[in-house]
Amino acid sequence: DTAVSQTPKYLVTQMGNDKSIKCEQNLGHDTMYWYKQDSKKFLKIMFSYNNKELIINETVPNRFSPKSPDKAHLNLHINSLELGDSAVYFCASSQGGAREKLFFGSGTQLSVL
Amino acid sequence: QQQVKQSPQSLIVQKGGISIINCAYENTAFDYFPWYQQFPGKGPALLIAIRPDVSEKKEGRFTISFNKSAKQFSLHIMDSQPGDSATYFCAANEYSGAGSYQLTFGKGTKLSVIP
Numbered sequence: 440d441t442a443v444s445q446t447p448k449y450l451v452t453q454m455g456n457d458k459s460i461k462c463e464q465n466l467g468h469d470t471m472y473w474y475k476q477d478s479k480k481f482l483k484i485m486f487s488y489n490n491k492e493l494i495i496n497e498t499v500p501n502r503f504s505p506k507s508p509d510k511a512h513l514n515l516h517i518n519s520l521e522l523g524d525s526a527v528y529f530c531a532s533s534q535g536g537a538r539e540k541l542f543f544g545s546g547t548q549l550s551v552l
Numbered sequence: 553q554q555q556v557k558q559s560p561q562s563l564i565v566q567k568g569g570i571s572i573i574n575c576a577y578e579n580t581a582f583d584y585f586p587w588y589q590q591f592p593g594k595g596p597a598l599l600i601a602i603r604p605d606v607s608e609k610k611e612g613r614f615t616i617s618f619n620k621s622a623k624q625f626s627l628h629i630m631d632s633q634p635g636d637s638a639t640y641f642c643a644a645n646e647y648s649g650a651g652s653y654q655l656t657f658g659k660g661t662k663l664s665v666i667p
Contacts, residue, residue, distance in 0.1 A: 479659070480590075480639055480659070480660045480662075482641060482657040483657070484654065484656075487654070494648070495648060495654055529595050529596075531595070540586075540601075541596075541598065541655065543597065545593070545595050546593075546595055
């Protein structure tokens with residue numbers, strides 16, 4: 440059983456479209472995250488949720504909106520996709536915050552054409 | 553503003569050699585320093601971590617050296633193997649309020665171990 444699973448693995452779409460990435464963790468963790476990894480491999484946190492409550496919201500365009508229906512799920516919805524949104528998006532989870540081990544999903548490669 | 557500076561950007565090491573990756577930070581509020589390893593097409597995975605009250609931590613072939621006064625820490629991979637070829641990220645953690653901690657990553661080092 441995959442600990443942190445995200446779908447889809449690849450997402451190719453046109454500029455201006457709206458898309459969602461889903462994430463689920465079966466580890467019983469209380470904190471979930473979205474990270475963005477750009478073409479130079481730089482990893483940057485986007486959002487952090489603790490027990491379904493938004494904790495960290497870095498400088499991310501309003502077009503990105505996370506949704507946490509329950510502790511095990513954290514989805515990312517992106518409106519009006521732009522070329523610069525092309526990146527790999529990683530979902531992660533931890534128990535007790537980032538001071539503990541983060542478990543990452545395998546990533547979603549988003550390509551905006 | 554890059555809070556965690558990592559070098560080198562890429563590293564080529566002969567099999568059996570020692571790989572050394574360095575990181576430096578400025579923020580004295582950082583209180584936990586993990587290293588993550590990422591293979592192509594996979595998410596990063598925790599390799600080893602250290603708290604600032606110790607100067608060294610060793611797990612198998614992997615060692616973190618930590619210099620609190622210099623605000624530097626490094627990863628040493630002894631007897632490097634081709635299977636160690638991956639991208640390595642140092643990171644630093646700080647309390648961000650409301651019971652939450654935030655992890656800041658370095659820019660990564662792509663390690664290639666050649667036979």
